[in-house]
Amino acid sequence: MPELPEVETIVRDLRPLLVGRSFGSVLHVRSDIVHGDPRPLTSLLPKRRVIDISRQAKRIVVSLKPTAELIVHLGMSGRLTVVDSDVLAEPHTHLRVTVRGMQSELRFRDPRRFGGVWCLAGGKTHVGRRLGPLGVEPLDTTPAVFRRLLRRRRQIKAILLDQRIIVGIGNIYCDEALHAASIHPLTRADDLDGRVADRLLRKIKSVLNKAIRFNGSTLVDYRRADGSEGSFRQHHRVYQRTGDPCRTCGLPIECFVAAGRSTFICPQCQPAVAQHPCD
Numbered sequence: 001m002p003e004l005p006e007v008e009t010i011v012r013d014l015r016p017l018l019v020g021r022s023f024g025s026v027l028h029v030r031s032d033i034v035h036g037d038p039r040p041l042t043s044l045l046p047k048r049r050v051i052d053i054s055r056q057a058k059r060i061v062v063s064l065k066p067t068a069e070l071i072v073h074l075g076m077s078g079r080l081t082v083v084d085s086d087v088l089a090e091p092h093t094h095l096r097v098t099v100r101g102m103q104s105e106l107r108f109r110d111p112r113r114f115g116g117v118w119c120l121a122g123g124k125t126h127v128g129r130r131l132g133p134l135g136v137e138p139l140d141t142t143p144a145v146f147r148r149l150l151r152r153r154r155q156i157k158a159i160l161l162d163q164r165i166i167v168g169i170g171n172i173y174c175d176e177a178l179h180a181a182s183i184h185p186l187t188r189a190d191d192l193d194g195r196v197a198d199r200l201l202r203k204i205k206s207v208l209n210k211a212i213r214f215n216g217s218t219l220v221d222y223r224r225a226d227g228s229e230g231s232f233r234q235h236h237r238v239y240q241r242t243g244d245p246c247r248t249c250g251l252p253i254e255c256f257v258a259a260g261r262s263t264f265i266c267p268q269c270q271p272a273v274a275q276h277p278c279d
């Protein structure tokens with residue numbers, strides 16, 4: 001599933017291609033993946049100009065003039081690409097929109113259909129309010145705010161994955177950040193003292209920023225906006241490296257289930273701590 005670095009990469013790929021350009025015609029749309037304004041995209045998108053593309057949590061927000069927002073959530077398997085119009089559309093391509101003055105089109109493909117497209121047109125559009133509450137953005141979070149978020153009787157891994165508390169961190173970057181901060185994933189969050197919490201926030205930011213520099217992690221479905229792969233997977237220190245030597249200490253990486261997810265740790269770098277019962 002695309003996490004913050006993958007979505008941020010797509011946003012940065014799309015900006016130079018689309019900002020300042022207008023949509024042409026909607027060549028194809030599968031209507032049950034579209035939410036928001038009840039009017040069809042075939043009437044909402046044509047002639048609207050892209051004025052900005054941004055990321056909010058794991059959503060790609062395309063701001064348009066006249067005022068509208070086209071919001072794409074990639075779900076588990078979604079891809080948002082700009083493809084030469086001559087290239088045959090792959091199966092499960094649910095949206096195709098031409099771009100004026102380009103021989104290319106914007107395509108949204110999502111075989112598993114956990115993702116979707118929202119179009120909010122008209123005066124007061126605001127993606128956050130319309131699509132439900134979100135936690136804090138990790139790259140913008142201060143140590144004081146982060147310490148407050150950890151005052152919970154829950155496992156640290158469960159908190160980092162909870163999008164209502166902190167957004168954009170999924171299984172890959174959670175495990176990578178916990179390893180970088182030498183924290184066992186089952187540690188209860190409120191057992192982490194202030195200095196350790198500060199270190200974890202620094203590591204979350206550095207792991208996310210490094211992943212953005214390498215254009216995200218392609219495991220199966222994720223592709224950049226031009227269809228190419230992200231290369232951060234080669235830099236994973238624990239994620240999906242069961243049995244491989246830890247890049248810090250050399251001990252084999254172990255895998256177990258925590259917070260309902262496959263969890264990868266180095267048993268030496270991330271020693272288990274005395275367990276306090278969690279809520």
Ligand SMILES: [Zn+2]
Pocket residue numbers: 246247248249250251266267268269270
């Ligand atoms: Zn290690």
